[in-house]
Amino acid sequence: MTDVAAGSLLVATPALVDPNFVDTVVLLLDVGADGALGVVLNRPSPVLVAEVLAEWRDAVAEPEVLFRGGPVNPDGALAVGRLADVTDVPVGFRRVFADMGVVDLDTPLELLEGSLAGLRIFAGYAGWGTGQVQREVDQGDWYVVPAEVADIFRLDSTDLWRDVLRRQPGELAWHSTRPLDPELN
Template sequence: MEPDPVGAEKLTGKLLVAAPSLRGSTFDRAVILMLSHDGDGALGVMVNKPTEVLVGDVLPRWISVVSEPGVVFQGGPVSLDSALGLVAVGGSDEPLGIRRVRGRLGVVDLDTPAEIIEPAVTAMRVFAGYAGWAPDQLEGEIDEGSWYVVDSEPGDAFRTDAQDLWPVVLRRQGGQLALMATFPADPSMN
């Protein structure tokens, strides 16, 4: 097994906030929660891109567990036909069917019966697809200024106003990043 890249453990649980240079791409104003980052690459989900697809329409047994607004979120451009469940775990135990990512945050095996998971979690989101990077690819994108790496707060992944997360996260950083929050969605309309 290869050693982790320097600082890799620091990216798991962090947020990647898309720089304005990604405007017009899949990652336009994206906020990505990093779920893993090691010598094999990186994986995260966009926590601010709700779709109009109801969880009950695609995964009906999870409707009682999933948090409001009860829709599937676009996790990223990779494997759009797959689903990933993200949860906030209520206690310190390692519940069956949940792999902890960092702190209370975990990924749930959606083949686990919902009745087993429900008592152990305080929040849940379902994502279609994910964002993935090959080894060293993400580091290159960060170095070129495509992403701002910032700390996540406990409720970021489960906000009911998720679509407003990009400016919220930038504002709370202060300084130049807070100023970026005022960057117009369409600069030609400025």
Template sequence: MAGSDAFIGRLLVSTPWLADPNFRRTVVLMLDHHEDGAFGVVLNRPTGVDVDAVLPGWQACAAEPGGLFEGGPVGLDSAIGVAVLPPEGVAVPGVDPVVGRFGIVDLDADPAQVAAGVVGARIFAGHSGWGAGQLEHELDDGGWYVVDAWPDDLVTHEPEQLWRRVLRRQGGDLAIVSLYPEDPRLN
């Protein structure tokens, strides 16, 4: 396997055969990966809850369709902000760059200042996490496709279409997988 940073800033797209119901048809933006484990957020699980209900002042920073997203099954009582940085590589107060144009938002920062400096942001309840070797095992078992992330993936206006759209843009066999029915046994 490539170096530990090979997954950071990339997407994990669940295969139709991934057994874990927490990750059914999910797209996960990977934010960290090292020998002790991995960490990311699910990009296509809006909750329908306004961000201001849990983090007053941050609703205006949330990209459309707005609202809080479920970042994964771990730590649902905590929040993480992820932003798309400007293409010019300009530093944005309150945002720590991760890789490429993705950054982690300091939720103690001034929301107006963050909103003014980023292309868009999402606020997530919880995150997705894997212990040492767990993600590698799931990859070996064919549970995930690893593909390049686009900045628009984080701030898509249609998160419910993201799984299909990301697979479709890969072309070939993955584009065909994007057409699989909800229950692949019916294909």
């Protein structure tokens, strides 16, 4: 298990029945005394980025759709980007881990041009109050595992939940093979 920290993933356990988070993988972007904030990585929407944020259409990675980042503020947008050069951190970029960070969508695109190797835009986010995410982990709602850059920019996120669990050491990898209804097993 990894500590609950920015740059780690929350992977929903079978115990988590909230429809907002069943079978989700959440990238934590900020964890502090006031709570935690992250985005759901495996919920693409059918809405093209070009339809709602036209100026960013050429900057986003495929698939060029908005992802449903979570139930909080679904009318707002949050972007996660990857630096093209780790030594060149542009205005409007806040590093989270490795070469990954949050991109301020109010930053003029020309200030970021050539600085990003990838960008994903999320409608809404997942948020937790002070100590809430740790309580949910302690009660068995989430597995906490390290993130990999490839998790964020997968072309097809359908099997992300299983693939993230499958690469974990020990018994945690076994959970990737659980049937949808264990009672039928």
